[in-house]
Amino acid sequence: MSREAEFFQAVLAAPDDDAPRLVFADFLTGEGDPRGEFIALQCRLAATPDDEARRKLRIAENKLLAAHEAKWTEPFFAVAKSTPFRKVKVAFHRGFLEEATLPIDALDDLEPLFQAAPLLRRLRFDSPGFTGQTHAPPTLAGRLTSPRLRNVRALDLRLPAGGDAVALELARCPHLAGLHTLHLEATAWPIPDFPTPVFSGPLESHRLGAGGAVTLASSAHLKGLRDVKLASNALGGGGVKALLEGGWPLESLDVSGNQLDDTALLAIATAPHLSKLRHLGLGGGTYSAAALTALATSKTLTSLTSLDLTASQLTPTLLSQFLDALKLPALTELTLIATGLGDAGALAIAKNPTSRQFTSLELGDNKVTQTGVFALADSPNLSGLKRLQLNDAWLGKKAVVEYLAASETLASCRIYVKGSLLGRAAPKKPVEKKPAAKAKPTKGKKTR
Numbered sequence: 462m463s464r465e466a467e468f469f470q471a472v473l474a475a476p477d478d479d480a481p482r483l484v485f486a487d488f489l490t491g492e493g494d495p496r497g498e499f500i501a502l503q504c505r506l507a508a509t510p511d512d513e514a515r516r517k518l519r520i521a522e523n524k525l526l527a528a529h530e531a532k533w534t535e536p537f538f539a540v541a542k543s544t545p546f547r548k549v550k551v552a553f554h555r556g557f558l559e560e561a562t563l564p565i566d567a568l569d570d571l572e573p574l575f576q577a578a579p580l581l582r583r584l585r586f587d588s589p590g591f592t593g594q595t596h597a598p599p600t601l602a603g604r605l606t607s608p609r610l611r612n613v614r615a616l617d618l619r620l621p622a623g624g625d626a627v628a629l630e631l632a633r634c635p636h637l638a639g640l641h642t643l644h645l646e647a648t649a650w651p652i653p654d655f656p657t658p659v660f661s662g663p664l665e666s667h668r669l670g671a672g673g674a675v676t677l678a679s680s681a682h683l684k685g686l687r688d689v690k691l692a693s694n695a696l697g698g699g700g701v702k703a704l705l706e707g708g709w710p711l712e713s714l715d716v717s718g719n720q721l722d723d724t725a726l727l728a729i730a731t732a733p734h735l736s737k738l739r740h741l742g743l744g745g746g747t748y749s750a751a752a753l754t755a756l757a758t759s760k761t762l763t764s765l766t767s768l769d770l771t772a773s774q775l776t777p778t779l780l781s782q783f784l785d786a787l788k789l790p791a792l793t794e795l796t797l798i799a800t801g802l803g804d805a806g807a808l809a810i811a812k813n814p815t816s817r818q819f820t821s822l823e824l825g826d827n828k829v830t831q832t833g834v835f836a837l838a839d840s841p842n843l844s845g846l847k848r849l850q851l852n853d854a855w856l857g858k859k860a861v862v863e864y865l866a867a868s869e870t871l872a873s874c875r876i877y878v879k880g881s882l883l884g885r886a887a888p889k890k891p892v893e894k895k896p897a898a899k900a901k902p903t904k905g906k907k908t909r
Contacts, residue, residue, distance in 0.1 A: 500556025628673035698724025715742030807833030825852025
């Protein structure tokens, strides 16, 4: 076995450890191989917070990828292109090809892909588009048999249908015991000629429901989940409550778009095993003031840093009550996209002292006008913001843009208007005044 192969085997033996990767990187750099620089760079990126230093590392990373990615991914795509795969995408993590997006049919023959990319650990499968008006939903039956799945840590399934049957296949698969991330999202129906597909059964049977939540929660093979996303399904409040019976020590939970109600909020707010939860997605729900207050004052969600309430039915009054009650010390990122808050909602945020704890606010598509924008720009409660997103179409008005750009309160904030980063004019340097020259005394005359 060559020295390079020995170093690579050490990486395979401890894929979560940076040390063997960095040793391998040193060897490759000594051999003049740019992969060494790339591995070391991405390991640094993985450990660097999102700041100016990280952005500089990203620039260096992009340069290396532009020069060498085609060569580094050639073995993988040589396999992918020999099969009817479509829309294949890959990504590197800590120097190695670890992530791939594949069509669902790739599940039938994973072996050559894992041979080409032995560190492949994050898989996303997209269902192919349908071409007929009537079709059967995609199925995972018989497709989760590869022992290579034991190396997978993140599995993302984006299917237009499947529902509780998909949950059952996942729950039964012993090869998924190492999984820590599971995303199962019901996608839009990708049919070019037929906006509404015709299935052989009720529409709701093709989405994950409360029964599927019970199946996942009770699986003997899915005990290590830390990141769960079941967006755009049909869980309802009861399904979320059932899902939490799994007792997973979750760090991220996204159940947006599931017809959520107070039952979901109360179950999450009181779940004793969610003390490590950092991100929570509850978009598209209808909640009462009491339930929002219970969430805001939860004794267990002490680690929560990010809350997403996109497209939920909020009012400025509900938002104010939530902010008044807020006792989640780690919460710094709040997403309120398309909640219809308008100027009154923007004013509620601007006036509330609790807003001082936020570093990121996503407020797009809320029909906020100049009045609301000016209130945000002037609020001393938002001086700690690092990111502000506004996306109402009319916000391109010059007066509004200039007012935001000139805001002293938001001087350290990256502001996104209509999806673009707001540019700021460089501050003008003050003109240095030269000291006035002393008047020379006139001969023969006294000076006072």
